[in-house]
Amino acid sequence: MRPFLLSHYTLTTAAGCGSKENLRALQTQHSGLQKNNFLDVELDTWIGRVAGLEDISLPEHLSAFQCRNNALAYMALQQDNFIASIEQAKQRFGAHRVGVFLGTSTSGILESELAYQTETFQASGQLPKPFYFYQRHNIFSASDFVRHYLQLEGPAQVISTACSSSAKVFASAARYIELGLCDAAIVGGVDSLCMTTLYGFNSLELIAQDVCRPADKHRQGLSIGEAAAFVLLEKTPQNAAEHTSSTNDIPVYLLGWGESSDAWHMSTPHPEGRGAYQAMQQALNMAQCSERQVDYVNLHGTATRVNDVTEDKAMQRLFSQPVACSSTKGWTGHTLGAAGAVEAIYSAMSLQENFMPASLQTRELDPQIKQNILMAGRTQDVHTVMTNSFGFGGNNCSLLFGDQIC
Amino acid sequence: MLSAYLSNVGILAPGLDSWQRLVEVLQQPENYQATPIEKKIVPFLPANEHRRVSRVTLLALAAARQLGDVEELRQALQIFSLSDGDITTFDQISRALAMPGRPVSPIKFHNSVHNSGAGYWSIATDSQTPSTSLGGGLQTFSVSLLDAMVQLNASDNQSHRECLMVCYDEIPSAPFLPLLTIKDEFACALRLSLNHTHPSSQTLCKLEINIEDCGPQEPVSTQPTAVDTLLTEIINSNTQGIALLLLAAVARLQSDGKARQVVLPYFEQHLRIKLKPVTVC
Numbered sequence: 208m209r210p211f212l213l214s215h216y217t218l219t220t221a222a223g224c225g226s227k228e229n230l231r232a233l234q235t236q237h238s239g240l241q242k243n244n245f246l247d248v249e250l251d252t253w254i255g256r257v258a259g260l261e262d263i264s265l266p267e268h269l270s271a272f273q274c275r276n277n278a279l280a281y282m283a284l285q286q287d288n289f290i291a292s293i294e295q296a297k298q299r300f301g302a303h304r305v306g307v308f309l310g311t312s313t314s315g316i317l318e319s320e321l322a323y324q325t326e327t328f329q330a331s332g333q334l335p336k337p338f339y340f341y342q343r344h345n346i347f348s349a350s351d352f353v354r355h356y357l358q359l360e361g362p363a364q365v366i367s368t369a370c371s372s373s374a375k376v377f378a379s380a381a382r383y384i385e386l387g388l389c390d391a392a393i394v395g396g397v398d399s400l401c402m403t404t405l406y407g408f409n410s411l412e413l414i415a416q417d418v419c420r421p422a423d424k425h426r427q428g429l430s431i432g433e434a435a436a437f438v439l440l441e442k443t444p445q446n447a448a449e450h451t452s453s454t455n456d457i458p459v460y461l462l463g464w465g466e467s468s469d470a471w472h473m474s475t476p477h478p479e480g481r482g483a484y485q486a487m488q489q490a491l492n493m494a495q496c497s498e499r500q501v502d503y504v505n506l507h508g509t510a511t512r513v514n515d516v517t518e519d520k521a522m523q524r525l526f527s528q529p530v531a532c533s534s535t536k537g538w539t540g541h542t543l544g545a546a547g548a549v550e551a552i553y554s555a556m557s558l559q560e561n562f563m564p565a566s567l568q569t570r571e572l573d574p575q576i577k578q579n580i581l582m583a584g585r586t587q588d589v590h591t592v593m594t595n596s597f598g599f600g601g602n603n604c605s606l607l608f609g610d611q612i613c
Numbered sequence: 614m615l616s617a618y619l620s621n622v623g624i625l626a627p628g629l630d631s632w633q634r635l636v637e638v639l640q641q642p643e644n645y646q647a648t649p650i651e652k653k654i655v656p657f658l659p660a661n662e663h664r665r666v667s668r669v670t671l672l673a674l675a676a677a678r679q680l681g682d683v684e685e686l687r688q689a690l691q692i693f694s695l696s697d698g699d700i701t702t703f704d705q706i707s708r709a710l711a712m713p714g715r716p717v718s719p720i721k722f723h724n725s726v727h728n729s730g731a732g733y734w735s736i737a738t739d740s741q742t743p744s745t746s747l748g749g750g751l752q753t754f755s756v757s758l759l760d761a762m763v764q765l766n767a768s769d770n771q772s773h774r775e776c777l778m779v780c781y782d783e784i785p786s787a788p789f790l791p792l793l794t795i796k797d798e799f800a801c802a803l804r805l806s807l808n809h810t811h812p813s814s815q816t817l818c819k820l821e822i823n824i825e826d827c828g829p830q831e832p833v834s835t836q837p838t839a840v841d842t843l844l845t846e847i848i849n850s851n852t853q854g855i856a857l858l859l860l861a862a863v864a865r866l867q868s869d870g871k872a873r874q875v876v877l878p879y880f881e882q883h884l885r886i887k888l889k890p891v892t893v894c
Binding site for chain 2: 208260303312316319320323324328329332333334338340341345346347348350354360363364365366367368375378379382385386388402403406407408409410411464466468469470471472473474481482485494534554557598599600601602
């Protein structure tokens with residue numbers, strides 16, 4: 208399979224609105240995490256909350272889609288001239304040849320959660336009318352909204368495999384393109400703060416009171432975040448060099464991916480990271496790339512003890528020598544169904560800027576971790592980057608990106 | 614055009630608990646009774662998991678279990694698709710969130726993820742293959758079927774010759790019941806393979822699928838038969854019920870050996886599915 212080109216991207220996270228702000232945050236080590244101030248949630252924790260989201264109104268003809276998740280998608284789409292790049296793709300290929308493949312874990316369920324808290328619901332047990340279930344609550348809502356907003360008519364889906372959702376969409380869209388079902392696709396992820404995830408992770412005792420500190424000896428667990436990240440993925444042009452000379456940017460290619468299941472536990476990874484290992488190994492195999500060629504790994508790195516240690520064990524098995532790596536969740540928090548796409552874009556930035564971000568918030572390294580966790584950002588040539596995403600249900604996905612075709 | 618072979622079908626819906634039963638009902642629709650699915654679904658998971666798992670996941674697992682031997686199925690790619698998610702669990706969590714102290718159950722929380730059915734399947738069968746959980750709103754069945762064909766035919770999946778695809782949705786909990794079109798439970802499972810030389814089960818037919826601009830071209834019969842009426846009733850009772858358009862065509866092909874076509878809606882376009890008999894060499 209020929210690699211696929213990431214021809215355009217944008218993202219909005221707690222660390223910044225658009226690519227430039229996110230890159231600056233990575234380079235200046237400016238975290239987007241803040242003390243929890245979300246609604247009346249009383250948990251003593253930190254969150255990665257996107258500023259200004261409450262003020263976003265969707266265009267009037269799409270008001271049925273109005274919810275925090277779609278507002279976040281809408282906000283992100285306005286940045287980085289992303290819409291212009293989609294309009295060009297529509298002109299080149301036709302609206303029915305541009306697909307939409309998004310990942311989310313909770314879609315717009317916050318709307319329904321809030322409806323349950325109203326006096327009306329408490330008294331009558333009935334949801335308010337009109338209640339836009341399919342446009343807001345339903346898991347497909349994000350792709351449905353993006354298709355309507357950008358007037359796209361190609362293949363579409365939402366993948367919802369918890370925290371690996373928006374990594375897997377890269378593989379899925381690439382297959383549709385390979386098989387000729389579309390010529391290009393918007394791939395990405397959108398997940399927004401809601402009470403189910405905050406209280407749910409709290410019930411599993413996985414939420415930190417402190418900021419999340421990936422790979423730190425004294426880590427306490429997660430900080431939950433929200434984000435939207437979108438990439439325009441397309442076939443690599445026959446003459447790839449032509450593309451680079453016309454844009455001046457270093458090109459970023461999706462070289463390979465690996466997907467696997469732990470088949471172990473619903474909410475705990477396999478103790479030896481067997482599924483994680485398989486996913487990483489498959490991504491390398493597909494790209495026909497040696498483990499020695501990987502310059503940097505953007506870790507899943509949630510800052511729960513069990514995730515950090517099992518991910519490291521899987522990497523010890525795969526890499527003959529410790530590899531430079533870091534988790535970027537110290538900037539964004541764990542953005543769940545959006546994390547795969549956010550970290551895919553951070554990986555692209557690493558390739559284009561020749562920069563490896565530090566493991567922000569990590570103070571004292573856990574001696575159990577054997578990989579080379581970057582305690583400071585590093586500027587050096589970066590040609591191949593791997594990024595990991597592992598989710599509930601034991602669902603794993605690793606993506607491999609490079610600045611040249613292997 | 615993407616092609617694959619359909620080697621087995623699982624189904625769980627009121628009055629339908631196996632492929633064989635569906636074939637019988639299509640032959641003699643007058644004998645059909647919409648007997649509700651048993652409250653207790655046959656355990657397939659270890660007792661401690663079975664106790665934790667929610668109804669909608671049990672539906673999916675029961676339909677998937679009909680597809681054959683677990684030792685074979687655990688090698689297959691996994692696709693689990695539902696439109697509305699585990700809405701009973703959502704309802705329970707949301708009620709807890711409206712209570713003082715917001716006592717959310719950790720088990721309900723991990724059951725609430727869209728890929729809960731897939732997760733329990735992989736644990737129960739020790740299947741480590743890639744697993745995808747999809748949503749496509751009211752077109753979830755079409756989205757899922759196309760994705761299964763794509764995954765089987767994609768060059769990166771050449772080591773996986775089989776795929777199991779499960780489509781299911783449950784009866785929504787009370788607050789959502791008036792809002793949604795779903796009135797009854799429905800789960801179906803398809804076992805698809807790239808080759809038709811399968812060791813234990815006979816191939817039902819070959820499927821060829823295309824995305825097309827044009828809509829259905831078959832003449833609409835003015836006088837619906839008893840089977841048409843019955844199918845319409847089930848199709849209207851659950852988002853995934855539209856699977857019966859395909860499954861009924863498979864059953865007819867099985868009885869008369871004739872190729873036929875089914876057209877399913879797919880957003881602004883359509884999926885044209887050609888069903889062809891398999892000639893045994």
